[in-house]
Amino acid sequence: MWMLAAALLRALLSRFVPLLPDETYYWEWSRQLSAGYFDHPPGVALLVAIGTGLFGNTALGVRAGPALAALLMHGAAVVSAWLLAGRGPQGLRAATRAAALVALIPVATLGLVLATPDALLFASAMLAVLGVERALASPVRSRQSLAWWTVAGLALGVAFVAKYTAVLLPMGLVIACLVHPALRRRLAEPGPWVASTIALALFAPVVRWNAMHDWVSFRFQLGHGFTPSTRGNPLSRELEMVGGQMGLASPILFVLMAAVVWCALRDGWRQRRDLTPTDPLVRRFALAVIAVVPLAFFAVSAWRRPVEANWPAMIYPGAMLLLAVHDRPWSLGPWWRRGQVLAAVLLGIVAVQAAWPILPLPPRKDPIARAHGWDTLAAAVDTHRQQLRQEAARVWVAADRYQDASELAFHLPGQPTVFALNLGGRPNQYDLWPKASDTIRPGDGLVVAFDASARGDSLAGVVGAWFASTQQGATTALRRGDGVITERRLWMYRQALALPRRP
Secondary structure (H helix, E strand, O other): OHHHHHHHHHHHHHHHOOOOHHHHHHHHHHOOOOOOOOOOOOHHHHHHHHHHHHHOOOHHHHHHHHHHHHHHHHHHHHHHHHHHHOOOHHHHHHHHHHHHHHHHOHHHHOHHHOOOHHHHHHHHHHHHHHHHHHHHHOOOOOHHHHHHHHHHHHHHHHHHHHOHHHHHHHHHHHHHHHHOHHHHHHHHOOHHHHHHHHHHHHHHHHHHHHHHOOOHHHHHHHHHHHOOOOOOOHHHHHHHHHHHHHHHHOHHHHHHHHHHHHHHHHHHHHOOOOOOOOOHHHHHHHHHHHHHHHHHHHHHHHOOOOOOOOHHHHHHHHHHHHHHHOOOHHHHOHHHHHHHHHHHHHHHHHHHHHHOOOOOOOHHHOHHHHHOOHHHHHHHHHHHHHHHHOOOOOEEEEEOOHHHHHHHHHHOOOOOOEEEOOOOOOOOHHHOOOOHHHHOOOOOEEEEEEEOOHHHHHHHHHHHOOEEEEEEEEEEEEEEOOEEEEEEEEEEEEEEOOOOOOO
């Protein structure tokens, strides 16, 4: 029931919420498949390509792959909880609780609506946790153990291909094995090394792609996470990170997960010298360390710069399983029921707000509003493009930001190539593809969308130097309902001259 309810909610939201700029950006990746990209490994591009291969270059196609990944993650969580708790009434209760947690926690339900790297990361990480837990439940050096380590290695390799933060999962497992005597024995069996070899083999094409592109993706992610920021102070950033996790998991359920993780660490450590490698307390200790390490890692990162709420999401596969199987009264009684109710209420409010705005949020501060208005802008761009086609054989379309370029590429008739000029924004994948300067030839025309601001007009003047004539076009408001989110001003350029080559 919980799985069906979560799938239906995701389907409804997918129907009513247009594609966000990040989703169309990843859709652009899927049209040029590669072993790596500027921002992430290729997992999300492959997932989107599977969906668009089935349903075409539509919103349904873009989100079909993540929807399948969400179902896989939900099923893996239920099976993992059932096996960890035991195949009796306790196992059934744990499986039901796991199904409820995945359905109610916003990061696992709302977050998996979108075509982002987190969809494949969550699914593969949960499968990896299932494999690890089953391997640890099997006798040391047994065939059963080796088989489950192989499953874990395959799932972990897919997680590596989904998002670089997947490395925190094996990092947590290694730390657990090094510090716990019962787990340390696992390092003497072949299973963990087989799993590591499989995972690294699946990740090897990503490493090779980075080596061929000056390690651009690795450098970007390291800088993205650790470059010092002047925004806020260390304490405020730490509090912001914790607050973000409470929002992703709902406050009561987050506190309950934190409590059961602490209990698993405490109980597993206190009895470490008396436990066998297959003891449930040992497995729960390993899951707790796997959950703690991502939070600790991003707590260090938050000391230097703000941490986005979804970055530490690797804490949840292990934490959710531990809460699902915990059998002490305080985790089963009133607070569990209150946590479910509060999570359901918050989930409902966010879901309704995503489909039909009910909260008095200014459109510019509503994160869902960023998905709206692009069809209107694309229609205006197409009108200007048709006007220029009366004078030039070839007319191209560009925007300054990669978000605008990808949304225009998705919404314009024929879904043509759209360039991101990146004159005023951060480097991104468009810098690695053929640029406007590589493609536009003398005599061609160009339509560009810039911010409707003095800065946007200044950048438009820079582009104007590349053409014989410049004409300011319409200013278009991107709206959600009656609210204006932002505005773009269109510019038409005629008779391309020699465009400067950008490095």
